[in-house]
Amino acid sequence: MLGVCYYPEHWPEARWREDARRMRELGLRYVRIGEFAWSRLEPEPGRLDLDWLGRALDTLAAEDLRVVLGTPTATPPKWLVDRYPDVLAVDEAGRVRTFGSRRHYSFSSRRYLEESRRIVTALAERFGRHPALAGWQTDNEYGCHDTVRSYGPEDARAFRAWLERRYGTVAALNEAWGAVFWSMEVRSFDEVDLPNLTVTEPNPARVLDFYRFSSDQVAAFNRAQVDILRVLSPGRFVVHNFMGFFDQFDPYGVAADLDLASWDSYPLGFTDLMPLDDATKARYARSGHPDVAAFHHDLYRGVGRGRFWVMEQQPGPVNWAPHNPSPAPGVVRLWTWEALAHGAEVVSYFRWRQAPFAQEQMHAGLLRPDASDDVGADEARAVARELAGLELPAATPARIALVHDVEAAWIGAIQPQGAEWSVAALEFAFYSTLRALGLDVDVVPAGADLTGYAAVVVPSLPTVSDAALAALRAFPGPLVLGPRSGSKTASFGIPPELPPGRLQELMPVRVTRVESLRPGLEDAFTWEGERFAAGTWREWLEPVGDGGAAAKGRFDDGGGAVWRHREVRYLAFWPGPAFLGRFLAHIAEVAGLEVRALPPDVRLRRRGPWTFAFNHGPEPRRLEPPAGARAVLGGADLPPYGLAIWDASR
Amino acid sequence: MLGVCYYPEHWPEARWREDARRMRELGLRYVRIGEFAWSRLEPEPGRLDLDWLGRALDTLAAEDLRVVLGTPTATPPKWLVDRYPDVLAVDEAGRVRTFGSRRHYSFSSRRYLEESRRIVTALAERFGRHPALAGWQTDNEYGCHDTVRSYGPEDARAFRAWLERRYGTVAALNEAWGAVFWSMEVRSFDEVDLPNLTVTEPNPARVLDFYRFSSDQVAAFNRAQVDILRVLSPGRFVVHNFMGFFDQFDPYGVAADLDLASWDSYPLGFTDLMPLDDATKARYARSGHPDVAAFHHDLYRGVGRGRFWVMEQQPGPVNWAPHNPSPAPGVVRLWTWEALAHGAEVVSYFRWRQAPFAQEQMHAGLLRPDASDDVGADEARAVARELAGLELPAATPARIALVHDVEAAWIGAIQPQGAEWSVAALEFAFYSTLRALGLDVDVVPAGADLTGYAAVVVPSLPTVSDAALAALRAFPGPLVLGPRSGSKTASFGIPPELPPGRLQELMPVRVTRVESLRPGLEDAFTWEGERFAAGTWREWLEPVGDGGAAAKGRFDDGGGAVWRHREVRYLAFWPGPAFLGRFLAHIAEVAGLEVRALPPDVRLRRRGPWTFAFNHGPEPRRLEPPAGARAVLGGADLPPYGLAIWDASR
């Protein structure tokens, strides 16, 4: 189903009714409102003005629209921060982050937690049982603008308490951090400061704990709101809108308290910012890289334990990327269908009408600032019509799981060891290669039950929790472990048995040396009779005892490249695209999965018996339909930015 | 006439007489002095020592030299800032900018305004009627080193008062800024902080007002000095030395209180810093880009309402650019004549003698540090001799006006929407193209009377004041409007009728969408049978009603590229050089102006019946003289870096 984000407080009340009518006529069913409206809901300290919001809900309800109500805690008003300056966050350089945009609060401010509870309680008491209310969105895009981590006194206080809970004694903390190094030992938890403004890099274990703490604070902040909503708004779902390519907190931790996940999909902005070469960026500037939205759909479907929305769908040019091109004709429709193919329950466009003022005035809406229909409205309407006659089958799990772990990103950022090391890039390379082979992928957290998958890929998993180890152990294979997997203990140390540490149980090898390589410096190896070049990262491994691990591909100096033990493979290098394509096709074959040679820019996705095909490029493509399948939408000839759906159910 | 900048306080008094004699012998007539001498004029708080300056003036007067006296407010002495720390400016990161270079004061410091008045009064009382005194220069290079905007308590106080004067009520401010967005509303003017250190970008309307306020503060600071000088120094002119490629304040606003404008011309430093490709920078490294000095002559002639000086003319290598090459032989003479051709009343070299100490010791003077003649002295002497026998005709207006607007630059910087968007680059592209067609150009402010021009180009004018609209409306055409013209209201919003907003009266179209494009991504359009590529920026337009606007060139997707309504053209894209050359030649033809195919590096400029030709390149060039004209200087064969003057008066 389709939805939209709407800001009644931005428009004259007289306008609301027509807006609601046009939403319904366009085929929209859900409307998200309220998430930045605190200064209107409480114009003066303690003086609540909720009536206008009630009238807005009623107006939407009158058109049979269902409402998702956002808590307004992303934007505390000026009077609040003036009254309680300790709610403000502090940046890594030690400067207070000031009022005047959004997210200017620290997750560790006790006062802000209290104020958040107060406003959420007031809203939930008033609207928690409103008949139009479908659910709640907590806050907005936690962490946006680098706001997960704050470096003020409130943060230091909370970090110390967190450490005390984690370690119990300061001796345990010193031991875990290896604080004897450089005389970094502390005598009490009060002696632990935040890890900013040090002379050179601080202890990575201290930084990792600070990142874990900061992530936990987000979850705790969110939970405080959810707890209130559960009591005061029974039967309504609670959701949060997560972001793309964002790893400063653990989304699984936050989502544990939610009913479903959602994310904000801006494929063009992401593509402009991703680390792609210029030609690729230019090629997909107006449609987005073919895997960028899909990756996040698959990620957040997992975060939502199978349920997710696109809470904000780009409907036209945005305002925040270095370059903001216009989506090519048809692309908004393509994105919408793509989200549905990946299992989205609702795709909600951001925003209804382009605001003519303030920071986002250059962000397109479905409507232009003058309320005329923009291109996005036309394409949304087209999807609504196409959807009208269809009943989508239930979404089905993929056959391949890709293991995602936020700690891997933190550890890679804290201690890259090579300037080009990026877990996100590695994950995306695995994902994109699998998708280009025509395969569906589930992105799952480390520790998830892997039962039922035909193959599992772990791009890189430095720390291996008990749960992660148990899940991998239980998986019969084939299992692919990427470089640096098992390379760190939970305390950001090198495992005593050397990497891959706990994973030696599955892959009995020992990493005796690693190196990072500058661009332009590559080693060659041979695998399955073919030559490949490897740059960026390399490891030297040796088998542990008679464990049975063997090198199946070798570098020219004799070092093993691809290691195998039973159904587990370990890659002792950063895999480039040529190797990855060949290797993952091989893995799929071993797993009994069919790979397809897809035309360029084309991707497939199954949802139950339906197969969706998307052409993300500007040239028409032809694709043979699944044998015996019935065309639900489109056909074998995919127009530029077009799509087709086939039903193979009988 | 020629002049020079001189610092008697840097040299033994015994030396002054010889310096003055040599200045006169070299052919110089004006000497600027005093503008950094506060610590010598007032060595202790309240203890003035002006006698030495009197002797310096007398010494110069004895050689018949005329003096421009600078007020020393660009360099408050150490005792002053120690006594009144609130005079110091604060940078955007919130750090106090310390003593030890120059311009370390905030324009909003009440205390500094008072101290400035005090020292200016003292100087004006003592020297205001000195017979050698030709005029005053206020301060020095307002805004140099990013000093227009300051972020301290005095600035916040003054900004709030400025806002209160502008908006009257806080409700009006909230409305104008669209502060309902992200709950940015304030309840009183006291709640408005300066727009720095926010979590993400602050409200662009708030920033624009802060930029306007900061610009106004410069004008007010300058006016306070002028008011004193008018009273105490009757009959003397007041001038300020503006800078090149500088847009942090509105020069027209400051110049409104002055008698004439001046600017500081450093073509090699500017060329090293301009956004040009490497080959162009290398080609013009020793002569300067052919249009860089000319553009500023034409700009500041307008700022000075027809009257301008070059207050500081580069005489050799400077010290402040990343690379500081030596001007090629003849180039100092070329620059001097070029300024005169564009109407400069005086060209004053900076500086008389290279200082052997402190920050500018690597900045060449006419004399070397050992007082021997440097190359600049020889070239200045040559010009003085050439000038001796000539009477330059009065300068005449150009036939083409280019509309310049500092708000366009501010808006583009605050909200570029595409990383390559730069109003300065767009203006310079228009200017340079016109000049390469052999045309003279007047740079005029938005709102200037356009009567008498044959054609007007507006590279980009986002906000359209009443005066600007009236002037454009009254102009019969041809008029060229560049992209984003009329795209913003005075409150940095999108006009309700959509862009070009108020300009729809002249160009009845509606901009329904815009996009910015990354380098390497271009669209093609056809205009007058020719194909052109457009990158960086594109707009989609539709005609308003039956207004009669029509697309005269179209992109391949059918969108209009060049729109025309009567004699107005609107460019719906960022014009590249190939298109701009063809298009502006066409506009000139429509305007009845003759364009000439000039040899590379050659530029023309008329002054009354005289035509000047300049060869900015290292190869000799041949140029046919104007029909029937008499050679005043040089001839049809332009040597490298050479020039010619023809008189067509009969």
Added chain:
Amino acid sequence: MLGVCYYPEHWPEARWREDARRMRELGLRYVRIGEFAWSRLEPEPGRLDLDWLGRALDTLAAEDLRVVLGTPTATPPKWLVDRYPDVLAVDEAGRVRTFGSRRHYSFSSRRYLEESRRIVTALAERFGRHPALAGWQTDNEYGCHDTVRSYGPEDARAFRAWLERRYGTVAALNEAWGAVFWSMEVRSFDEVDLPNLTVTEPNPARVLDFYRFSSDQVAAFNRAQVDILRVLSPGRFVVHNFMGFFDQFDPYGVAADLDLASWDSYPLGFTDLMPLDDATKARYARSGHPDVAAFHHDLYRGVGRGRFWVMEQQPGPVNWAPHNPSPAPGVVRLWTWEALAHGAEVVSYFRWRQAPFAQEQMHAGLLRPDASDDVGADEARAVARELAGLELPAATPARIALVHDVEAAWIGAIQPQGAEWSVAALEFAFYSTLRALGLDVDVVPAGADLTGYAAVVVPSLPTVSDAALAALRAFPGPLVLGPRSGSKTASFGIPPELPPGRLQELMPVRVTRVESLRPGLEDAFTWEGERFAAGTWREWLEPVGDGGAAAKGRFDDGGGAVWRHREVRYLAFWPGPAFLGRFLAHIAEVAGLEVRALPPDVRLRRRGPWTFAFNHGPEPRRLEPPAGARAVLGGADLPPYGLAIWDASR
């Protein structure tokens, strides 16, 4: 001899005995310990715990290992900085540099000087006469992580006192600095602030004095420790471990109080960071640029007045460069032999065993974290065996001296005048060119006695002290002076007689103009019938009187390029590699030195009658042995990364 760096505090005491045994078995003789152990030596304020260190010394002594004991002042513990916050350094942006890594103290903190004395006294009293104690290392890598210069109140206080000692009166300071410029005069030393956070660049003379002061503070801090050690630890040497490519303090000044110098050699990290082109960086990524270690050996041999160690030798991949490749097989052996060839008394590997925790966990040791032998151990063992049967002859001085001056680097950094100006790059170009000609080089400080050298090169020496002038005057030649030599007075001014100032005595010319050129902009000149291109920097010179200086090479515009007066040559431009190769070969010929056409990547070094040849490249090379020499190690065929030694003693 060989040594190693060891951290007993990082490992269980039960492990020490085996470590010591294996060190001895590997062939190591020296062990450096203790330099970061303050938190273990004094776990609580005033409560010393030195016993464990005594047991560590005893354990090492039992295996006949000699100990270098580091004073632990590079890492003051947390309780110390909490008690005395004024010990913390302040960065140039005015922010306190916090605890949590190392070197978080200001050299000017009176309190920290006192605390340093206290802990050093305690250690020296306890261990100063320990039989295993060979010597002391003061602190660790003074200045690492940009810690020489600090900008806090303690630093300001000390700087003022330093200035008062230097100048006596504030009038003298104002005069020396040319403070009249921009009214920068002060009325008392108390009015001098530190030169940070100024609006634009501060007075270069003020900055130079701040750099000199900061350098002196390092020497004074070091001296305070040495003074204690001399008294309490008779007969033991005192050393410090200096760094590569580091110029923030004057190593000769610090070393004046030491018995010998040492430095920390990380050729791969340096090569990754050096300003080399990408192809060169890739070529030497796994072996290091052929001249990078050699240059520092030759530099620090001079700093140590003939005696030096490599205190830390890279044994495998490190952790701190952008890219950290693995040394190619044989390269650790190559580096060790290279150091010995250049006269190192001891080569000490960093570190014994890779730590599995904290900041340096990715820094390889001789042993892996699991205590197994890493590649470095094997190569160190090989060298130990090779050394066992040999007695190295005493090191002999080179025939060419290269004059190094830290003020040249400071002046170039403070006022580069051209973005590419780098004294370090110029010095390295001279050095590398000489070495590629097969020549040995001594790097000597300005002012060193040059007697006995066949030729002297001075890449650039802006300020010329009395001692430097006397030494150059006494040298019969050939002497080469690079650009900008003699260009500044001691007060960072232009000499009254123009550059080369005091050097006009040796080279009677006057520099009338200089220029800096952007990359891609070059002038051509002819020298000895050959054409060369010169970029980056150029000067115009004229002879002084009839001094006899003459241009021996000329630019196309007639300006002299290579100037000669008697046996002195002055280069009026930045010499590129092609010219430098030809020119320095010519100088060697004039000096009667034989140059050899070496194969690529090969370098020679003599030590007494022995000639060492090193192949720094991946291809085998052949090199004719010295006539009549006996092969000590290897032969004429140099394997990749291999070496050979010949003895020509009879």
